[in-house]
Amino acid sequence: MTSARIRKTTIKDVANAAGVSTATVDRVINNRAKVSPATATRVLDTYRRLASNATADLPGEPERRLRFDFVMESSKPFIDSIKTAVERIASSYQRFNISLHIHQAPLPFNLQEFTMRLSAIATESDGIVLVCREDPAITSCLNAISKAAVPLVCLTTDLVDTERLGYVGINHVSAGRTAGSLLGQFIGPQSGDLILLLTGSFRCQYERELGFRSLIREAYPNLSIREVYAHQETDPDCFAKLSEALKSHPVRPLAVYNTGGGIRGVADALTAMGWSREVLFVGHELNDASLELMTTNRMAAVIGQDTKSEVAVAVNALLHHHQRTTTPPTYTPAAPLVFLKENIGTLISDGLPIFHGELNGP
Template sequence: MSRAFLLKDIALQAGLSLATVDRVLNDRPGVREHTVRRVKQAIGELEQQRDQVGLSGRKFVLDVVMEAPARFSEAVRQGLEQAMPSLQPAIFRARYHLAETRNVETTVGIIDALQRRGSNGVFLKAPDVTEVRAAAARLVAAGIPVVTLVTDLPDTGRQAYVGMDNRAAGETAAYLLGEWLGGGPARILVTISSNRFRGEEEREIGFRQALRERYPGLGIVEVSEGHGLDRDTGRLACDALRQHSDIAGVYSIGGGNLAVIEAFAALGRPCRAFVGHDLDADNIALLRAGRISAVLHHDLGQDMRSACLHVMRAHGLLPKSPVSGMANIQIITPFNLPQMVAWR
């Protein structure tokens, strides 16, 4: 196995002892498979962050804990890797704990393990449920700053929330769809990955309220618990389309957009307007093909840089800042894709 990095750096990245890492690297018996995977993952993460290894300055080990579709987790990873070099001479390294779905007990176990392993900061996208809030509060009480991403966990003592104003995003989607659909009469399919995430709930509340006030001729059909995964979200969309013949547009809060578009096509139904979130690989392709109307986007690279700065503030290396972590909402259509994604 790779010896390109010091044993102590691999151990720090993996959150394991020097002796354990040494046993893995030397293929000694008695090492569990998940421990071997953790060491391999740590080496892979160090390779991605190699450009920072030679920098002088304070070192921070961050833990990114997310429950999200892989396409979004990858976008967050890219945003963080883009942001970290801009923070030199401070050196940031990231350990990733990612899953498309996981139960609450597993999420709590990961968070509590970080308290034992040690971390300089945790970036957290997790359900807003009692057990997770309590685990986040335990991290904060142990002196580990927590920054919530995209969906917030208030009343946990977290250092900051980083992401867009979710309620405003929902209101923006209502305005776009209301204008494109001419105020109705029609219904809009609203897809939510899970009702457990506060950020998605806030988007839905903003959307529903703005639609009711400005476009009373438009109704809503809501589906949830597809977890942003194509198979499950597509099935839910098909069921909704079969039950409601007047669905004319989509507000996709939780992802799985390709599957929703294909559900319309499979049933021979037109989708007159479609608004989604985030410039992930799927949405870039759908925008280019003209299959969705607009994406509500925020700069994840800037978000992740802001999250890192919040960690530095928590450790007293930067002055406190009253500036909100809310990101600007950008409306991206097939005609104004940013240059940064033009080559993808």
């Protein structure tokens, strides 16, 4: 394979062309801190334009087309948000001569089938971006893939025992602590129970639980945690498990924190008890379902992440590995985003790529 001869575009070049500071460019490119959507868009568009101009008309033999595969095991709404992000960035990477492919693990999850599919995908892949649970069998499979010279990037949830290039996503301990802080401040001095709804076997959810429990223990001794476990990140399973827990306990909880998917099932369980307005509900990922629940006052807040930026960073990491770009990857976890009913309108109008289909879609 012939490596691309890329004339480097510097942060200073982008800052001068976009009319912003070099610090702002650094924050946007590396997703280090919050920048207004309009400014981020201007910086990224400027970077792409300068980078494209810098590589135009370079002599050299055409490079082999690279294939990058996104392999995902998660709830449908979250996978849909990743698919949307992949589709929206694809055109920005045409000049790198790559193709992006998406694979979704079917439900119910089957560990043996998943590892077999991973191994099959790896035989044709030049890089895998992975969203999945932690399991020794998966770790063994991925380390074998890595030894076969197929680079791996963990997206939104880490697999720390794998030989991956790095993890791209938010700080999930911080996300759990943020959820605890929001609920503690919403509730105030009142004493009572919080329900912690756990789903799946993902490291991101373990870390969210750790952050949530530690914050409540440290800052809000007036609040007690009751745990409910749902085996699947689906609306039916979350509805069934939470409904059972609510009916079996005589005292109405003050709030519910859901660490994973199935948020519509959680909201429906509270509605079925007649508590949709009395019990605060905080969960994760801004998508069609959570948008509807917030706008109808059935969800107090959503802890989210910028999936488009994360997908772009993951693709850049694979490009850098293959020497198709000189822009080094960054694996510093980003800060979680907090979405309330009052602040989502501007984000939607600025085109934040988090929605798949129409409101009330599947």
